[in-house]
Amino acid sequence: MRNTAPNPARRRRSAEVVTLLDVRLPEWHREKSPARQCVVCEREFPARNFAKTCSPECSRNLWLANRRKYYAANSEKILAKQRQSRRPNIRQCLICGKDFISRKNSKTCSPEHLKEHRRLHGHKYYLANREKWVVRGREQRAKRSPKIRQCIVCGKDFVVVSGKENTCSPKCKAERRRAMERARYRSEQRVLKTKYRRISVSELQPILVPINQASAIIGKCRRGIYQLIATGQLKAVKSGRSTLVVYESLKQYAANLPVAKFRAPHGATPKA
Numbered sequence: 001m002r003n004t005a006p007n008p009a010r011r012r013r014s015a016e017v018v019t020l021l022d023v024r025l026p027e028w029h030r031e032k033s034p035a036r037q038c039v040v041c042e043r044e045f046p047a048r049n050f051a052k053t054c055s056p057e058c059s060r061n062l063w064l065a066n067r068r069k070y071y072a073a074n075s076e077k078i079l080a081k082q083r084q085s086r087r088p089n090i091r092q093c094l095i096c097g098k099d100f101i102s103r104k105n106s107k108t109c110s111p112e113h114l115k116e117h118r119r120l121h122g123h124k125y126y127l128a129n130r131e132k133w134v135v136r137g138r139e140q141r142a143k144r145s146p147k148i149r150q151c152i153v154c155g156k157d158f159v160v161v162s163g164k165e166n167t168c169s170p171k172c173k174a175e176r177r178r179a180m181e182r183a184r185y186r187s188e189q190r191v192l193k194t195k196y197r198r199i200s201v202s203e204l205q206p207i208l209v210p211i212n213q214a215s216a217i218i219g220k221c222r223r224g225i226y227q228l229i230a231t232g233q234l235k236a237v238k239s240g241r242s243t244l245v246v247y248e249s250l251k252q253y254a255a256n257l258p259v260a261k262f263r264a265p266h267g268a269t270p271k272a
Contacts (some may be wrong), residue, residue, distance in 0.1 A: 089102040090102070
């Protein structure tokens with residue numbers, strides 16, 4: 001059971017609820033609508049408001065029939081209004097020179113004059129562009145005429161069907177393709193060889209040399225090399241227990257040595 005008291009504002013008003021069954025419809029509504037005959041197809045249909053047709057198709061046909069009747073009865077008035085609203089475009093015929101009412105932007109007064117105008121205008125256009133047409137005709141005739149070309153594989157003469165053929169048969173075409181692939185492969189290998197060329201040890205310039213090689217390079221003994229290192233004329237570094245001489249210092253030492261001068265032998269002439 002509910003412990004709280006019911007809210008009086010939310011009480012059900014069952015007595016005030018009105019259902020549709022209690023409402024009585026008027027007599028004219030309870031009666032069935034009388035049947036009416038369609039104006040177009042003459043079928044009977046239940047009448048709704050002021051409807052004269054039974055379906056939208058019949059309504060469309062009735063509207064078209066009324067429209068035809070209206071135009072048939074008032075055609076003269078409609079045409080007179082259209083003539084008043086449109087201003088006549090009077091032009092001079094290009095062939096006979098007579099004035100006429102131009103319709104659809106026509107330039108001649110009759111179909112015969114229109115044909116004559118087209119013939120004359122086409123002839124004038126041809127005379128104005130005669131050189132262009134002559135050149136175009138020569139090009140077309142040259143394209144249609146057979147061309148003889150020499151096959152680049154076997155050297156035989158053949159008739160060219162299209163403008164890009166260089167071979168006389170599919171066999172020569174395949175041989176040409178293989179030759180092009182071989183040439184492309186050789187060029188790629190040549191580029192790779194020049195790009196990633198193996199460098200031999202003899203081509204490399206040393207940075208550090210041991211004492212034995214340093215003595216062989218400048219032509220001094222090991223003791224002389226150690227003396228030069230001690231006096232500071234050569235630069236040396238230690239790599240573990242071995243002593244290495246800087247190659248650039250050997251070059252600099254050789255460049256700083258004085259130039260040797262000798263007395264010329266008897267009867268020899270010194271060079272200038």
